[in-house]
Amino acid sequence: xxxxxxxxxxxxxxxxxxxxxxxxxxxxxxxxxxxxxxxxxxxxxxxxxxxxxxxxxxxxxxxxxxxxxxxxxxxxxxxxxxxxxxxxxxxxxxxxxxxxxxxxxxxxxxxxxxxxxxxxxxxxxxxxxxxxxxxxxxxxxxxxxxxxxxxxxxxxxxxxxxxxxxxxxxxxxxxxxxxxxxxxxxxxxxxxxxxxxxxxxxxxxxxxxxxxxxxxxxxxxxxxxxxxxxxxxxxxxxxxxxxxxxxxxxxxxxxxxxxxxxxxxxxxxxxxxxxxxxxxxxxxxxxxxxxxxxxxxxxxxxxxxxxxxxxxxxxxxxxxxxxxxxxxxxxxxxxxxxxxxxxxxxxxxxxxxxxxxxxxxxxxxxxxxxxxxxxxxxxxxxxxxxxxxxxxxxxxxxxxxxxxxxxxxxxxxx
Amino acid sequence: xxxxxxxxxxxxxxxxxxxxxxxxxxxxxxxxxxxxxxxxxxxxxxxxxxxxxxxxxxxxxxxxxxxxxxxxxxxxxxxxxxxxxxxxxxxxxxxxxxxxxxxxxxxxxxxxxxxxxxxxxxxxxxxxxxxxxxxxxxxxxxxxxxxxxxxxxxxxxxxxxxxxxxxxxxxxxxxxxxxxxxxxxxxxxxxxxxxxxxxxxxxxxxxxxxxxxxxxxxxxxxxxxxxxxxxxxxxxxxxxxxxxxxxxxxxxxxxxxxxxxxxxxxxxxxxxxxxxxxxxxxxxxxxxxxxxxxxxxxxxxxxxxxxxxxxxxxxxxxxxxxxxxxxxxxxxxxxxxxxxxxxxxxxxxxxxxxxxxxxxxxxxxxxxxxxxxxxxxxxxxxxxxxxxxxxxxx
Ligand SMILES: Nc1ncnc2c1ncn2[C@@H]1O[C@H](COP(=O)(O)OP(=O)(O)OP(=O)(O)O)[C@@H](O)[C@H]1O
Ligand SMILES: Nc1ncnc2c1ncn2[C@@H]1O[C@H](COP(=O)(O)OP(=O)(O)O)[C@@H](O)[C@H]1O
Ligand SMILES: [Mg+2]
Ligand SMILES: [Mg+2]
Numbered sequence: 001x002x003x004x005x006x007x008x009x010x011x012x013x014x015x016x017x018x019x020x021x022x023x024x025x026x027x028x029x030x031x032x033x034x035x036x037x038x039x040x041x042x043x044x045x046x047x048x049x050x051x052x053x054x055x056x057x058x059x060x061x062x063x064x065x066x067x068x069x070x071x072x073x074x075x076x077x078x079x080x081x082x083x084x085x086x087x088x089x090x091x092x093x094x095x096x097x098x099x100x101x102x103x104x105x106x107x108x109x110x111x112x113x114x115x116x117x118x119x120x121x122x123x124x125x126x127x128x129x130x131x132x133x134x135x136x137x138x139x140x141x142x143x144x145x146x147x148x149x150x151x152x153x154x155x156x157x158x159x160x161x162x163x164x165x166x167x168x169x170x171x172x173x174x175x176x177x178x179x180x181x182x183x184x185x186x187x188x189x190x191x192x193x194x195x196x197x198x199x200x201x202x203x204x205x206x207x208x209x210x211x212x213x214x215x216x217x218x219x220x221x222x223x224x225x226x227x228x229x230x231x232x233x234x235x236x237x238x239x240x241x242x243x244x245x246x247x248x249x250x251x252x253x254x255x256x257x258x259x260x261x262x263x264x265x266x267x268x269x270x271x272x273x274x275x276x277x278x279x280x281x282x283x284x285x286x287x288x289x290x291x292x293x294x295x296x297x298x299x300x301x302x303x304x305x306x307x308x309x310x311x312x313x314x315x316x317x318x319x320x321x322x323x324x325x326x327x328x329x330x331x332x333x334x335x336x337x338x339x340x341x342x343x344x345x346x347x348x349x350x351x352x353x354x355x356x357x358x359x360x361x362x363x364x365x366x367x368x369x370x371x372x373x374x375x376x377x378x379x380x381x382x383x384x385x386x387x388x389x390x391x392x393x394x395x396x397x398x399x400x401x402x403x404x405x406x407x408x409x410x411x412x413x414x
Numbered sequence: 415x416x417x418x419x420x421x422x423x424x425x426x427x428x429x430x431x432x433x434x435x436x437x438x439x440x441x442x443x444x445x446x447x448x449x450x451x452x453x454x455x456x457x458x459x460x461x462x463x464x465x466x467x468x469x470x471x472x473x474x475x476x477x478x479x480x481x482x483x484x485x486x487x488x489x490x491x492x493x494x495x496x497x498x499x500x501x502x503x504x505x506x507x508x509x510x511x512x513x514x515x516x517x518x519x520x521x522x523x524x525x526x527x528x529x530x531x532x533x534x535x536x537x538x539x540x541x542x543x544x545x546x547x548x549x550x551x552x553x554x555x556x557x558x559x560x561x562x563x564x565x566x567x568x569x570x571x572x573x574x575x576x577x578x579x580x581x582x583x584x585x586x587x588x589x590x591x592x593x594x595x596x597x598x599x600x601x602x603x604x605x606x607x608x609x610x611x612x613x614x615x616x617x618x619x620x621x622x623x624x625x626x627x628x629x630x631x632x633x634x635x636x637x638x639x640x641x642x643x644x645x646x647x648x649x650x651x652x653x654x655x656x657x658x659x660x661x662x663x664x665x666x667x668x669x670x671x672x673x674x675x676x677x678x679x680x681x682x683x684x685x686x687x688x689x690x691x692x693x694x695x696x697x698x699x700x701x702x703x704x705x706x707x708x709x710x711x712x713x714x715x716x717x718x719x720x721x722x723x724x725x726x727x728x729x730x731x732x733x734x735x736x737x738x739x740x741x742x743x744x745x746x747x748x749x750x751x752x753x754x755x756x757x758x759x760x761x762x763x764x765x766x767x768x769x770x771x772x773x774x775x776x777x778x779x780x781x782x783x784x785x786x787x788x789x790x791x792x793x794x795x796x797x798x799x800x801x802x803x804x805x806x807x808x
Pocket of ligand 4: 149170171172173
């Protein structure tokens with residue numbers, strides 16, 4: 001049998017991996033010890049030059065399908081792991097055929113929920129995870145993607161200015177349609193509810209779940225969060241023609257939620273007394289796109305919101321609100337943002353993403369100011385944060401000090 | 415939660431749709447497709463066109479057909495995942511056409527299951543009942559019953575880590591079973607298993623279904639799987655039901671040329687032959703067919719003979735076949751060869767060499783390159799209208 005590697009980024013080092021060995025038996029020298037969620041297939045993280053890849057051993061046709069699906073999702077710009085390649089034609093030295101491998105890039109700074117739960121947690125973590133997952137599900141559904149296996153294990157979380165951003169990691173069961181029926185959306189929600197309840201009950205059985213979180217309530221809450229969000233994003237509103245400000249108001253509300261309105265249908269009745277509006281095309285990433293345009297920074301939606309607020313505050317404080325936005329943004333980047341993120345000692349840069357550190361420094365300044373009863377300069381807040389807060393945080397870029405035994409990978413068939 | 419005589423409603427995790435939790439005896443879980451139609455927007459023709467099937471309580475019905483024929487769409491219409499554009503779908507006497515998936519009491523099973531490492535096998539099987547608010551004693555009872563059926567009783571208090579792969583798979587099945595759905599739906603559940611495990615799991619599912627007696631609709635593109643598992647098999651082509659019968663009846667009385675060629679492995683030999691007095695003419699040999707069946711069929715019909723319904727003729731009459739490959743299987747041997755399609759009076763055309771398969775006595779099989787003559791065993795031919803493809807006579 002001949003080894004066949006399909007990848008968008010040909011990389012000769014891929015050929016050096018021990019493809020003729022079952023993934024479960026790969027020598028440790030190749031592996032990166034990273035935590036992962038519960039899964040039926042064998043999944044391992046592999047070091048390849050400067051990057052870390054996730055390798056999943058899976059049936060040949062499903063590997064191709066999942067690879068293609070992940071590529072579609074990237075094209076649609078929904079948050080998901082990045083497909084890297086598929087390896088077919090594997091066989092052991094004795095000629096026994098082995099399953100294919102699906103390769104994705106390890107999502108930097110992402111946390112599987114079980115790793116999150118083995119750290120010291122802020123309260124309401126479970127609830128914040130539900131918020132992130134509900135948003136992800138809405139975004140997937142807006143694009144016509146039916147997931148079919150919604151769960152915490154099939155999601156990765158990134159810190160996003162105190163909240164979390166969710167990324168899809170397992171597209172094995174997914175289907176892409178032009179439009180989803182209500183039944184299909186409800187189906188995904190019910191899958192989510194049962195899976196999440198099971199996952200949280202398992203955490204509780206292991207003594208990891210925060211005490212105030214009830215697996216039943218938390219898992220059921222995703223449904224309500226989802227419906228509220230879906231309603232705001234797609235619902236039809238009617239009002240008197242005198243209340244035209246409500247069109248602007250709707251768009252502002254969607255922007256605040258992080259969505260741009262690319263198409264809005266506005267109709268009036270024959271007499272022109274009533275106006276009916278329905279958002280037709282909404283596009284997530286309102287804040288992150290704006291920040292990217294102004295500063296070139298590519299960060300999470302909440303982080304972007306936070307940074308933009310700070311930019312506005314900077315413009316106000318320096319009395320430059322009337323000036324060209326891009327020039328002010330350029331100065332803010334050079335004078336405020338970069339000095340803060342650059343001040344982090346090298347050995348601590350793997351703890352958190354730069355934008356998250358910036359967010360935490362702002363938070364820290366707020367606490368310090370409150371305690372002191374007056375404004376604290378950001379330089380002081382930064383110094384104190386780097387000295388006292390950051391060193392106590394775990395490394396989240398790649399290697400976490402978590403016992404991966406707690407997250408065993410369950411292969412489907414031995 | 416919506417009221418239903420079945421009691422609570424439950425959802426069966428990553429494995430699929432909605433499961434009811436039964437309390438005591440249920441109403442009859444028959445399933446009726448009544449002219450059910452699904453046309454996707456933008457498609458010129460329906461993907462499922464006026465489907466009519468009545469599935470009995472406890473029956474194992476298999477939907478089979480080539481890729482794209484509408485099997486999955488039919489199943490998803492029943493699950494409530496696809497809109498029904500015309501006709502109705504009933505479960506028992508309930509019209510579920512416009513019900514949301516979770517109000518239908520159907521369960522899509524055996525798809526994706528991950529087991530939770532900190533929970534015992536019993537908890538892994540019963541947790542969804544807990545979510546539905548079923549009381550502890552009742553959960554334990556059902557879990558124990560399911561464990562017994564699945565040979566898992568000794569492992570109930572262990573963690574999944576201590577189980578073998580096959581046992582883990584059975585725990586996953588147990589999750590669906592404890593919730594006693596009214597109808598099980600399975601869409602190619604074996605498609606990601608390797609060949610060996612596939613055959614093994616196939617038998618397991620079929621015998622489990624019989625013991626549980628839960629009405630089941632099963633989708634596969636593999637006719638062998640369909641014929642070995644189903645009480646009845648429904649063959650679909652281009653969104654249209656071709657035939658729905660027991661495997662035996664389907665095999666012995668295919669309703670049309672498509673079913674005749676699709677069901678059975680190796681496939682039935684099909685050839686166009688002229689109609690004569692008292693039957694049809696097969697290379698000078700008259701195969702008797704009742705006169706009344708042949709009225710109005712035209713000059714030619716399509717004749718079908720299964721490979722095992724042929725015998726070697728000693729007198730050089732019958733179908734002349736040139737042997738290409740002989741596959742010896744002990745008592746039997748399969749001959750793969752070709753025959754010259756005879757000049758047909760109607761068209762005057764020669765169809766040339768067409769493939770032909772026959773099963774012969776394995777003790778004295780012909781050899782590669784031999785020219786042999788085969789005759790259908792009497793009463794074992796299938797006659798189809800050459801134009802409509804429909805079966806002629808019984
Ligand atoms: N690109 C990636 N970056 C980070 N983590 C990853 C990546 N790919 C996989 N993982 C981790 O591996 C785990 C298992 O992967 P995945 O869900 O794809 O496996 P699976 O066997 O298909 O799961 P399931 O049993 O849900 O079908 C995930 O929960 C995630 O924690
Ligand atoms: N979401 C969809 N949108 C448009 N057409 C579809 C969709 N799903 C299925 N179809 C069409 O319906 C037909 C039947 O599909 P399907 O039920 O998946 O077939 P099967 O399960 O028999 O392979 C396909 O040929 C396809 O063209
Ligand atoms: Mg997974
Ligand atoms: Mg998966």
